[in-house]
Amino acid sequence: MTGSRPLVILFHSDASDPRWPDAIQRALPDFEMRRTLDGVPPEDVAAAVVWKHPPGLLEPLTNLKLIQVLGAGVDHFLADTRLPKGVPIARLVDPGLTARMSEYVLMHTLALHRRLPESARAQRDGRWDFIHPQPPERTCVGILGLGELGQACAAALSGIGFRVLGWSRSRRSGMAFETYAGEVERSAFLRQCDILVLLLPLTAQTRDIVDARFFDEIRPGAALINVGRGALVDDAALVAALDEDRLRHAVLDVFRQEPLPPEHPFWTHPAITVTPHNSSATNPDTAMAQVTENIRRAVSGQTPLHLVDPAAGY
């Protein structure tokens, strides 16, 4: 605090719900909500609420107590090499974001399980191809990435009867389903799964993890849903796996470059479903509570919720 001036919350996002700034100001009337640093003494800024900020934006903020990232994935954020040192960084754990993600994954898992892409092709060809409806118990879904979102998707899929397995780089305990960990257990996991759901954080270790070798290890004819990050997947290896029928279909919501460039082959590939990174989104109605709580905690010296470990990258 500098004299009697109110503490400032800096908001920066180029892609979030437009209701955010007003919602924050209403929830925290003792603070001053600002959308730029113009005319703001940098030492007055106590908290920054950001999504896809320009690198270096936060560097001058010497009294910053909290950086609240407005999303679950923090890879873009951590790519900024000029972050102020020692300031707690929190990801958003938004029940709305988690629920929308579970619904998307459930919907596309059911669609792959019930062969809707094949059914759509049959319709285009005017073919009445009866495919016998199978119970979800016959389909094994593998979740890669067992954070908040992975666990919620696993619960939704198990709830409807799918067999669910999980994989993560480091061992996770206490899951209600069978889990595998690390390189050494990856192929035992992959060869059991009919549908793979990518929900890994993007880090130096997971970049391009879905490559030609990965597709050699999967169950032939498996399908893929990528709701993690585009750069988890080697685009050329994905197209090759589809063209060689090792992979049956891919549902992609995230891409190396977004919007997906017009000339990209994913747009027109018959075995790829493209959605415009709308599997989920944060929503002030459900996420505001964590943002408010975290700012109050940070300025009163308590530990904020859902802190990021910058060394691990997530």
Add this chain to the structure above:
Amino acid sequence: MTGSRPLVILFHSDASDPRWPDAIQRALPDFEMRRTLDGVPPEDVAAAVVWKHPPGLLEPLTNLKLIQVLGAGVDHFLADTRLPKGVPIARLVDPGLTARMSEYVLMHTLALHRRLPESARAQRDGRWDFIHPQPPERTCVGILGLGELGQACAAALSGIGFRVLGWSRSRRSGMAFETYAGEVERSAFLRQCDILVLLLPLTAQTRDIVDARFFDEIRPGAALINVGRGALVDDAALVAALDEDRLRHAVLDVFRQEPLPPEHPFWTHPAITVTPHNSSATNPDTAMAQVTENIRRAVSGQTPLHLVDPAAGY
């Protein structure tokens, strides 16, 4: 029973799981399972298990104690004017059939709610059209037909957060959601629903119920899922409603003529999803228990389960 000859179970279906006859014989070893009446004294047949039988097939069976229809919808069956009089007729209430139907309706309701048909069109055009993901609570789903299947779909949809309303011709009580009944309450029901799910039995009263007047009463831009019977819908009125944007999209699993004829306009309409009557199917693994139980009940003088009222038509 005629002398010491075993009682006969007649099985006739042109479209069911091929495992049925053997499964029935294994479950009821005291009976003789026959697939035709060739060489069978008609008075020996105690039970008939049928799906889409030729009219008149059952007329000579003077000692018949039960007709077990191998499905939930009995309209095709009751169209036979030469059924033996006074023989109990049972529909199949198969937990597997019910579960597959719920999964199909949940999947397509989510797809309509999350605007997947619009997303597929954007992909075909190479357009990155961000559509903000909405919570299911914002979408009202109306179920027309509140039998076993309608109730199960309502439970699955409510479970994930959709607002669910129900409509049936006669008043149903004891539902866990708001219900409307009859002609007089139909338009109050229709004008609230964003997605309509047709699960009505096909009777003289419901034939062509979804006609031009129906589409005048719906909420503009609503979507339709027909998993009941093709003849519930006036095909031309449906196409007109889509072409005039009163109806946003239709997911059709059932048709007046099946397979859907190659020249039918539904195949190529951009706002129609055609699936080949595979929303659900009976499965001996889950349905055998009811068939066995019903045959035992019928021959021992007990009332079979899930009896059909031929006068009501369902």
